[in-house]
Amino acid sequence: MKRYEPRRVIIEEAVKDSPITRKLLARIPHTTPVEYIDDPSQLFRGEGQTPDKEEIIVTKNRGRFIKPCPGSKGYICCGYYILNLALNCPLSCSYCILQSYLNTPFVIIYANIDDLTAELKEFMGKRGKQIYRIGTGEFTDSLVLDHLTDYVDMVAPLFSASPHTFLELKTKTAVIDSLVKMKNRERIIVSWSLNTPQIIEREEFRTASLEERIEAARFCEKLGYRVGFHFDPLISYPGWENEYCGVIRKLFDRIEKKSIAWISMGALRFMPSLKKVVQLRFPGTRLFHEEFIYGLDGKMRYFKPIRIEMYTRIVEEIRKYDPECFVYLCMESREVWQKSLGIAPSSDAELTEWLDRRVETCHGMSVR
Amino acid sequence: MECIYQKVSRGEVDLSDETFRISYGFELQELVRSIGKVGLIQPPILQEISPRRYRVVCGFKRVLALGELGYQQFTAALLPEDVRERDAFLINLYENLSQRNLNPIETAITLDKLKKYFSLVETQGDFLPLLGLGKSLPLMRVYESILELEGEIQMGLAVGAITREIVPMLLTFSSHERLILFQFLKRLQLSRSKQVEVVENLSIIKERDAVAVDTILTNEEVEEILSDRKMGLVAQGDRIREYIRKLRYPQLTKAEDDFLEKKNRLELKGIDLIPPPYFEGEEFRIHFSFTTVREYKKKIELLRSIADSEEFKEIVEG
Numbered sequence: 010m011k012r013y014e015p016r017r018v019i020i021e022e023a024v025k026d027s028p029i030t031r032k033l034l035a036r037i038p039h040t041t042p043v044e045y046i047d048d049p050s051q052l053f054r055g056e057g058q059t060p061d062k063e064e065i066i067v068t069k070n071r072g073r074f075i076k077p078c079p080g081s082k083g084y085i086c087c088g089y090y091i092l093n094l095a096l097n098c099p100l101s102c103s104y105c106i107l108q109s110y111l112n113t114p115f116v117i118i119y120a121n122i123d124d125l126t127a128e129l130k131e132f133m134g135k136r137g138k139q140i141y142r143i144g145t146g147e148f149t150d151s152l153v154l155d156h157l158t159d160y161v162d163m164v165a166p167l168f169s170a171s172p173h174t175f176l177e178l179k180t181k182t183a184v185i186d187s188l189v190k191m192k193n194r195e196r197i198i199v200s201w202s203l204n205t206p207q208i209i210e211r212e213e214f215r216t217a218s219l220e221e222r223i224e225a226a227r228f229c230e231k232l233g234y235r236v237g238f239h240f241d242p243l244i245s246y247p248g249w250e251n252e253y254c255g256v257i258r259k260l261f262d263r264i265e266k267k268s269i270a271w272i273s274m275g276a277l278r279f280m281p282s283l284k285k286v287v288q289l290r291f292p293g294t295r296l297f298h299e300e301f302i303y304g305l306d307g308k309m310r311y312f313k314p315i316r317i318e319m320y321t322r323i324v325e326e327i328r329k330y331d332p333e334c335f336v337y338l339c340m341e342s343r344e345v346w347q348k349s350l351g352i353a354p355s356s357d358a359e360l361t362e363w364l365d366r367r368v369e370t371c372h373g374m375s376v377r
Numbered sequence: 378m379e380c381i382y383q384k385v386s387r388g389e390v391d392l393s394d395e396t397f398r399i400s401y402g403f404e405l406q407e408l409v410r411s412i413g414k415v416g417l418i419q420p421p422i423l424q425e426i427s428p429r430r431y432r433v434v435c436g437f438k439r440v441l442a443l444g445e446l447g448y449q450q451f452t453a454a455l456l457p458e459d460v461r462e463r464d465a466f467l468i469n470l471y472e473n474l475s476q477r478n479l480n481p482i483e484t485a486i487t488l489d490k491l492k493k494y495f496s497l498v499e500t501q502g503d504f505l506p507l508l509g510l511g512k513s514l515p516l517m518r519v520y521e522s523i524l525e526l527e528g529e530i531q532m533g534l535a536v537g538a539i540t541r542e543i544v545p546m547l548l549t550f551s552s553h554e555r556l557i558l559f560q561f562l563k564r565l566q567l568s569r570s571k572q573v574e575v576v577e578n579l580s581i582i583k584e585r586d587a588v589a590v591d592t593i594l595t596n597e598e599v600e601e602i603l604s605d606r607k608m609g610l611v612a613q614g615d616r617i618r619e620y621i622r623k624l625r626y627p628q629l630t631k632a633e634d635d636f637l638e639k640k641n642r643l644e645l646k647g648i649d650l651i652p653p654p655y656f657e658g659e660e661f662r663i664h665f666s667f668t669t670v671r672e673y674k675k676k677i678e679l680l681r682s683i684a685d686s687e688e689f690k691e692i693v694e695g
């Protein structure tokens with residue numbers, strides 16, 4: 010996988026001396042054009058720009074860095090928190106919801122790290138002994154910008170201040186340099202979004218191959234990290250069953266089951282407006298060939314029996330290798346949980362509890 | 378810039394020069410009748426390109442109508458020779474836009490001609506809004522692609538037999554398939570949204586199942602529907618839509634059919650049992666109306682009686 014290099018960098022004057030900005034400038038080729046402006050917000054919409062995220066805006070986050078996952082109406086949410094270090098992702102997955110969710114062709118990097126630190130400390134201080142799982146991989150890939158920004162190196166130590174807060178880094182890359190250097194690895198879970206080689210080749214452009222992802226996970230495992238895997242989105246296509254089973258086989262061949270914090274599954278879902286964007290940007294895509302219906306949250310999802318069939322088959326395969334593996338579904342109904350996994354949380358709170366217990370257990374601690 | 382009004386012989390007008398022409402798919406007879414009755418009110422605008430040789434800037438249809446009426450000479454407004462081609466084109470464009478809406482082909486032709494005179498940014502900022510396309514580049518691309526379609530289909534678009542919303546999807550078919558599909562849509566006279574649904578479904582079935590569109594549309598079931606003379610056009614359209622939908626959504630439509638069959642077995646006379654939309658949620662609804670207490674009681678009794686039936690349990694609890 011080729012590491013991301015922006016074609017142009019635009020820096021807001023207010024953050025030009027921030028450590029993030031300085032690191033970024035030291036790491037991009039000296040030939041990369043850099044511009045300084047007072048107010049980058051006027052550029053965000055980037056009308057007429059190509060949507061290839063080849064330009065970076067380094068700016069100040071004027072909102073909150075930490076937000077609860079909004080969940081999805083009618084489906085069970087795991088009570089996750091999102092830490093926004095950047096907006097947009099230079100990887101190019103055809104199905105990426107950010108294409109319709111964010112209205113900017115730029116990768117936006119937040120450089121006001123002092124504000125982030127203060128907010129994170131405040132967040133941790135207020136929460137008592139409640140467990141929090143916080144991820145940076147919702148509005149960007151957790152590691153794709155790390156070779157430019159050292160975000161992980163700056164953010165992860167903040168988590169060592171609270172025994173109740175866990176950081177999940179979700180990625181489709183193999184950029185793990187900062188994780189190798191990291192000293193405090195206790196409350197970090199490094200997770201890979203996995204898919205079949207065919208889907209990676211056809212729909213997940215600029216990402217690491219399956220081999221690279223699993224190899225990176227194996228390396229992190231050896232370094233003592235807990236690892237997680239997300240089969241999300243699961244994509245239905247002729248031959249999906251054999252190919253997803255192949256991925257699971259490969260995963261358990263290379264990774265010790267005791268190192269796996271969790272495996273999640275979530276079938277492809279998207280806002281209806283995404284379809285046109287995808288068809289325009291990726292004209293040959295076969296993503297929409299299956300039977301999609303409107304879900305309870307207004308998103309398009311596979312017709313329920315298709316989802317149940319996929320989850321059932323995949324969990325069955327996972328259980329062959331590790332009957333105790335902690336598997337959960339992302340944004341699914343109780344009925345689908347029950348029919349696929351034979352168990353269902355009664356509410357968001359119960360699933361949150363399950364995952365909190367899990368994160369405690371796999372870090373060998375009881376913090377309550 | 379002032380025009381000179383002058384008599385021009387029809388033979389001096391080069392109708393093959395379409396530098397400024399944007400009109401397409403028009404009906405000339407109404408204009409012929411009008412000029413025949415009251416004469417030429419607004420002379421066409423011409424520009425001399427060589428001695429006694431003119432090209433039409435504005436009023437292509439008027440010149441054609443005058444020809445049909447047998448005029449050998451007519452009065453024209455002559456645009457000074459030094460008026461740039463770009464400005465002459467704008468005169469024509471603004472005149473057309475002040476009088477009528479352009480049809481999709483005319484919009485496509487206009488966009489194509491604008492490319493010669495203006496940058497993309499100028500077209501997006503100044504002309505897309507004028508053409509009713511907002512500032513949408515994707516929409517502009519859709520219109521531009523119209524010119525890739527066969528003449529017969531372009532004419533269908535111009536006269537409103539098919540909607541421009543299906544153009545991007547039509548382009549995913551081969552020329553042969555497109556023409557078959559066009560004839561099919563023209564025959565069924567489906568509404569805009571139904572055309573979109575049918576073409577979108579066919580486009581996916583074709584790719585997913587690697588089957589040619591003519592194979593789908595000449596299927597025995599389709600032939601049977603189309604040859605049923607007792608069935609009206611709307612009913613034929615709906616039946617064919619449903620047939621195509623079943624090919625596109627085999628599992629969903631089977632679930633719908635199964636539900637209907639089970640519901641029918643309950644014999645819920647005058648009561649509708651409505652499943653969750655797309656069977657996604659868990660909430661069923663019952664709908665009935667009544668005019669008397671007696672009727673109300675009867676329906677409540679019927680509902681009570683199905684509560685313990687196996688069919689009802691199967692429907693609700695799976």
